[in-house]
Amino acid sequence: MVAHRVYTQTDLHEVWGGVVPELASRDHVRRLLPMLRAVLSEAGLEPRDIDGIAYTAGPGLIGALLVGALVGSSLSMAWEIPAVGIHHLEGHLLAPRLEVDPPEFPYLALLVSGGHTMIVDVRGVGQYEVLGESLDDAAGEAFDKTAKLLGLAYPGGAKLARLAEQGLPGVYRFPRPMLDRPGFDFSFSGLKTAALLALKKARNDPAVHADLARGFEDAVVETLTTKVGRALAATGRRVVVVAGGVGANRRLRAALAEVAAKFGARAAYPRPEFCTDNAAMIAYAGYARLAAGERAGDGPMARARWSLAELRPPGG
Numbered sequence: 001m002v003a004h005r006v007y008t009q010t011d012l013h014e015v016w017g018g019v020v021p022e023l024a025s026r027d028h029v030r031r032l033l034p035m036l037r038a039v040l041s042e043a044g045l046e047p048r049d050i051d052g053i054a055y056t057a058g059p060g061l062i063g064a065l066l067v068g069a070l071v072g073s074s075l076s077m078a079w080e081i082p083a084v085g086i087h088h089l090e091g092h093l094l095a096p097r098l099e100v101d102p103p104e105f106p107y108l109a110l111l112v113s114g115g116h117t118m119i120v121d122v123r124g125v126g127q128y129e130v131l132g133e134s135l136d137d138a139a140g141e142a143f144d145k146t147a148k149l150l151g152l153a154y155p156g157g158a159k160l161a162r163l164a165e166q167g168l169p170g171v172y173r174f175p176r177p178m179l180d181r182p183g184f185d186f187s188f189s190g191l192k193t194a195a196l197l198a199l200k201k202a203r204n205d206p207a208v209h210a211d212l213a214r215g216f217e218d219a220v221v222e223t224l225t226t227k228v229g230r231a232l233a234a235t236g237r238r239v240v241v242v243a244g245g246v247g248a249n250r251r252l253r254a255a256l257a258e259v260a261a262k263f264g265a266r267a268a269y270p271r272p273e274f275c276t277d278n279a280a281m282i283a284y285a286g287y288a289r290l291a292a293g294e295r296a297g298d299g300p301m302a303r304a305r306w307s308l309a310e311l312r313p314p315g316g
């Protein structure tokens with residue numbers, strides 16, 4: 001990784017309590033080229049030093065995706081280099097390979113973001129088998145919704161985690177959804193409801209907020225890591241990586257290391273800035289595909305809906 005930058009639209013969307021698609025796309029138009037110039041100058045590079053371009057092709061908000069796809073494709077034509085459209089989740093799954101001592105294929109990935117909760121068997125670039133996923137809310141979504149109940153601004157996941165640091169474990173014991181069932185699927189919407197009921201019972205007394213946050217976080221972390229342990233046992237994989245924004249959670253990272261050790265495996269993490277959405281992970285996935293001989297398709301590509309199962313290895 002030579003240089004990277006993240007511009008966050010959190011402030012733009014915070015006042016609305018969630019992402020406003022049209023505002024997001026317009027802001028992409030404004031920010032993209034100035035940021036590109038800044039990153040090139042930070043890296044001391046010229047456009048002619050660039051061998052290929054990777055852009056996020058989906059899944060997600062189509063307006064924002066189109067801005068990236070069109071900028072990526074236009075630059076690829078102007079600079080006469082290939083451009084590849086990358087699946088957002090492929091970026092997350094490969095992000096741990098940006099670090100020193102990267103995990104070798106195959107490995108298990110716990111992908112926990114605002115939109116997804118999955119355990120994926122990663123066998124190589126473009127070879128992903130989803131072993132289990134959330135049947136309702138994603139882990140990050142559950143964090144954000146519970147944070148909102150506690151009066152924390154969107155996206156409240158990291159703020160809730162900070163609040164939980166001051167809370168006592170065991171004061172609130174929330175359900176561990178679906179642990180009594182076989183398989184690797186999750187369900188988090190009931191947990192958010194349990195937190196709401198507990199908060200109502202305490203008449204929303206601010207004095208209970210930290211303990212409640214701690215109880216919620218412990219329930220999510222234990223649910224996630226128990227299923228990861230089962231997946232390690234079922235597949236015999238020796239490495240588990242965490243990916244996606246919730247992967248920045250300190251308690252989750254510690255618990256994952258413990259469960260990995262229990263099953264004779266090791267846990268590998270991207271640094272927190274490569275867990276939350278970033279362009280370095282997309283660049284890495286693009287590099288891996290271009291290096292393996294993939295060439296650009298027929299122009300810009302953006303897809304709002306795109307299943308991981310549709311991905312193929314480069315050239316395959």
Ligand code: KG4
Pocket residue numbers: 112113114115116139140141143144155156157158161244245246247248249250275276277
């Ligand atoms: O991967 P990501 O940056 O964006 C996508 O959803 O694709 O993930 C964002 C999610 C949000 O729900 C945010 O609240 C959560 O990750 N998150 C955290 C922490 N940092 C970010 N959740 C729990 N603890 C954290 N430290």
Ligand code: ZN
Pocket residue numbers: 088092113114244245276277
């Ligand atoms: Zn993401």
